Amino acid sequence: MLFGIGRVGLGLCLAVLGFAAPALADGPDQNGITAPSIATSLPDNGDPTGMRKWLASHGITYNFIYTNDLLANVSGGLRRGTVDQGKLEYNMTVDLEKLANWQGLSFYANVFQIHNTGRIRRDYVGGINTIAAIEAVPATRLSELWLEQKFWDGKASVRAGQLAADSEFFFSSLSFMFLQSDWATITAANLPSGGPAYPLSTPGVRFKADPNANVSLLLAVFNGDPAGPGNGDEQLRNRYGLNFRVRDPALVIAEAQFRANQGKDDTGLARALKLGAWGHFGDFNDLRFGNDGTLLGATAGTGVPATRQGNFGLYGVIEQQLYRPAGGAADSGVSVFSRVSFSPSDRNLIDFFVDGGLVFAGMVPGRPDDKFGASFMYARFSDSVRSFDLDRILSGTPGFVRDFEANLELSYSATMVPGWTMQPVLTYVWHPAGDASRNAIVTGVRSIWLF
Template identity: 45%
Template sequence: MENAYRKSGLVAFALAASAICAGSARADDAPPSIIDSVPALAPIGDFKKSLADHGLTLQMTYIGEVLGNPTGGARQGVVYDGRLDAVLEADMGKVANLDGGTIHVEGFWTHGTSLSHNYLTNLLAESYIEALPTIRLYELWYEQKLFNDKLSVRFGQLGADTDFVASKYAALFANSTTGWPGVLVSDLPSGGPAYPFASPGMRAKYDFNDNFTYVIGIYDGDPAGPGSNDPQLRNRYGVNFRLSDPPLIMQEAQIKYNQDKDSPGLAGTVKLGAWQHVGAFKDLRYDVTGQPLTSGLPAALHGGDYGFYGMIDQQLVKAPSDPTKGLGAFLRVFGAPGDRNVSDFYFDTGLNLSGFVPGRANDVAGVSFAYMHISDSAAAAAIDAGSPVRPDYEALLEATYQTQIAPGFGVQPVLEYVFHPGARLNGAATRNALVLGVRSTINF
């Protein structure tokens, strides 16, 4: 317990110290703030402006939500969970005369109860803020831009989900899998370096021109470290800073077109990527002699793991009032070898609609669908071990509407339907679940 308090104190100290010497998400990218709408919050705005005058920025966002499953799942219930996100950055050009340099610190306070863990027992979590209650350091890095900002190199504690597999249109949805996809959570040690985890590593990004970008990242391959319990318990405060695990390498090529708002064509982005983990991975079904694992012998080992993906964000119709809005669609497809991975195939897709409701320029409606297939090796191993049902797949359907109540304050009703919660991996055919909820987001 003493060690837990010591780690919690370290995180609190890091966040407090960085508030003095660092700032938030870049000012140019900062979302509207509720500070401008609530006079009582003016002192906070004044404080942020004083920081900005010295090259320091601060951005805080609170997300709170009530979710429940009136039908299906392992049992029914209603929960509240929330996350306070503090992002702090320093423009080193202003702070230390080091042009192109940025220091970034980000931490979370997560609290409440997980509907997925306690009621649904599903794999594709219904909320992307869901995490065990804690104070956690997420990212801590330094970035240097070079060659007229064409090249950026970032090193420190990094989240791969900030640079890879990200979809503009998928970002609307409340579920977690349209962000960092469930196939990577299932296949990578500790779910990979993505929320709520980050790992020590380095990322390089090069913009060849306005239409083509290449990104590569190398990360410690197990952000929580080995163990059989929940990875979030093994790295509860985000300060393990593991450096000795076999690395994870991710690469992505990004092709963009019609990005200028005055372009007559429809905007789109295509991304092609791959990941490779150089550690040893156990075969899911066969032992070292090629017999089923029910023999009791050690599992056969595979030298590394890997996967490929492709994705597209495509504008379909431009809104008359704003050419950057309208009807848009996304599609992401992932594949990985089935002999060493729980999931060997995954895809998600969806539609977004914005800019068509008079007087509601910032409202967005959307529907998405995600599907994760359980590999034949994982399914056969379950049958070999005596499971009464064969694991097959889990799927998630979501419909949502995000509305802005005031600048910096939004409300988002959510409806989700979970098919085959848990994909029958636990030996039970858990009933399909309906999830209803509402989320609020406040940007400070």
């Protein structure tokens, strides 16, 4: 009965709150440009007519971000080969307090144009961990579309509309330089349609409170299946981001964030801790036992999985600066980060996940904006999955027992001009999809332009 309320909970929240939602974070200057941007290297800031500056003066700002990856699987995996993949992203924000004198109200929308010659993880490596986070089905799709209302002198806000959970929950900002920085494998593999994360988003409502400068509390309710039930690729079931589903069992995420020494004038080592949990109100299949109590991996029985009500996960994120140069920001110098998460084994493909990394920022003489580092990722196939595989083998079906998948990425992000970076990368993948015989090596280069 408890999980049954999830089917209507989200719809009620949206009906009650309407389109409440936030002001934007500090960013664009008086010319409407958010640094770094290649616009600052162009004549007239790339705005010869002054239209961008005029729009900014009325509260309307925008930017374009183009990301391109040229990647090759040079060893192992499913097959060798090269892919060229790109994502053009358009972001627009409207400060409705400045435009329409509505205090504390803002609007945001972004659109992706995704194109590629193949998908490096799915088509070439055959794993489950992210290798390059922009990988997706080619499409032009709407991502987020929301309004946010701030109140209590900006210390609290409500956001409603089409949302992506990975923009605010269960992430480390220190990881952003890495190609494999993404919505965690444990949530992407366990939630319906991968959850509300790139490239999918879904209707929802997010509440946020900042009791003080060092603490934030977040709670969100999302429609629980961005693409809806069905067979095949979930990205094809919601190809343009326009499904706007609100009747699926709800997904609820809560997160508490604690931080210190994040200000530009702080001199102590920056640190942050995030503790969160998610709960899904839908039904999930048992991965080992059938509805008649028999083993799904054996030949006898109905072959229909038992049903488990609801699902959940617990997670934590930690960031710690190890060295802060004089006058340096919270993300300068040397820092480490990690995410860890658990979910129940009986209904989830992955029951334990951990990733992390080491980042050096501004540490190369004469290259103050360059970054380099190493990032690892580990996803363990659940006890039920491993037992299912063993049951199949014992019943005479050839195969192997899936154990884990792990990635190690080495990367250097070089700033060519403000707003343009080039980034060579080398990634080693152990046990793609749990198969110890297919260890893979991926190498290539990423380029990012911001305008």
